[in-house]
Amino acid sequence: MNALADLAERPTDWAGPASVSSKAEAGDESEAIVIEGLSKKFGGVYAVQNVSLHCRVGEVVGLIGPNGAGKTTLMNLISGVLTPDSGTVHLSGKQLSGGSPESCARGGIARTFQNIRLFKRLTVRQNIEVAQVTSKNNRDGRKVHDIDEILSLLDLHSMAELKAGTLPYGHQRRVEIARALALSPHVVLLDEPAAGMNEQESKVLIGSVQAIRDRFGCGVIVIDHDLRFIMEVSERIYVMHLGEVIVSGLPHDVRHDERVIEVYLGRKASK
């Protein structure tokens, strides 16, 4: 929360609401993913309501919002873990049909989990292989990434033969990212990758995320509560609140948006 207070105290040279940089075309292949009008209700209450967002190939997009804003639910909708009530997802210009997690994974959506879900009894290398096999069996022309390349990118080489469940959480989060990359995805969804990491580790992670974008040619969508981390790693940011995207734009603009400050710091701050 210190980071937040810090952000709020900065002088606001706010110049109108931040806007989406450009309207995304669903059929555009330079768009890694385009989401339009996605909604999901739980027991009559919207957890995600009419959310549209996009992420270009080679772009890192941040997604922030207070607890319960619907970020993870959005990610579950995109990755086929939940079925949306309405809305569409286009991946690299093609509409995603079918809704199972398997078909989304094969189609090119890779994700990590907020509460780590590794194959604990398998080694780090085997965890990554599980995803790589999917990519190998795909045969749709996407390059199959080399496991050693992925390992070195996330600095996991020294622990490749250890059981994933025996690693500290910070490392486990990196294994999750490595495993996701082995799918050769169009877009990677990272749900709070820096949670439980110390400052040093999350600094390294920023470098890794940017290296992923550059080396593997995919879009990256990052959720995190650590605003400093998000502001530094993302090129654009979406802010969710109560299931809706309330603001989106460049980190600088989002940081100074009154509604964002209000959502994060509560009504008091806005008075």
Added chain:
Amino acid sequence: MNRLRQSLINSLFPALLVLVCITVVHFFAEPFQVRVAYVFFMNLTIAIGLQIFMGNTGIVSFGHISFMGIGSYAVAILTIPLAMKRILIPDAPFGLAYVHLSIFPACVVAIAFTVLIATLFGFVLKRLTGNAAEILTLALLVITHVVFIAWIDLFRGPRALYGIPIVSTLYWAGAAAIVAIVIAKAFRDSEGGLQLRASSENLLAARAMGVPVEKLRFRAWILSSGVVAMGGILHATFLGTVGPNSYYFDQTFLIMAMVILGGMRSVSGAIIGTALVAAGSELARTLENGPVIFGEKLPTMFGLTGFFLGAVIVLSMILRRDGIMGDDEFEDVFHRWMRRRKEENSGKPSAVSTSSAS
């Protein structure tokens, strides 16, 4: 291809164990010990068949002994001489009273038929997870048992079918066990096997990594049914007689105890578990009959064997839930030992060099 070669190499050690065992029995054993060894290899084949399914999918199966029964009955019905069949099952359907095959084609047909039944059942099973799947396997065991008993025209009901040519020997049983080991190791190490094991660890994560869980479960189910059917054939062609009670709860618990004690996620575990439980039940059987030890006649203790199996399962669950081997195969233990030795060796000189530097 590399994976297959590696797992063939890794199968060498357990296969060698089987060969050594056969050699020792061949040269030194009394006839009744040969019998014990035969039953051991038969149970090993079945335990490994069960491991192929349970170990890779993480789903406990109470139903695999039905595949033993189906394989057994199939080979019995196909190989009993026609004259005998006219007495035993004269009204067998599908003209089976008039069909006779020699042993090898009969084995092939028996395995194929078992796999066919497994396939039909598999379509239902692959959609289920967890408890629902496990209860379904229990239903399979009960259903096949009821069919064996109730379909008197074909199976002769609760009375045994006999007259099966006794053609199997210790060497066939050993060969079957080796084939089972190679199949199990190759499947475990295959890409599909790896993905399936991942799905048993964390289903959602596996699906999110594109693992075709249903397809792979189905594959494990089919493969394991074929291997267990081999065990059934070994049973029928050794005893020369088959009856419904050989393929029910007693045999299920025996094999279950073997796989659980050794560690169901490991082929090596199934081997160790089978050996220990076989030795233990042999001992329990001796004690059951009230043997004379040091001139002292011990009381007869009926049910000691059953009690022993129950105790094995309970104690494994309490003391070592993952079984003796856990996730490890023999080669994993070996590699770990090698690594530790190497570390110890390289540890010493580096310690010397740092101390001299300071």
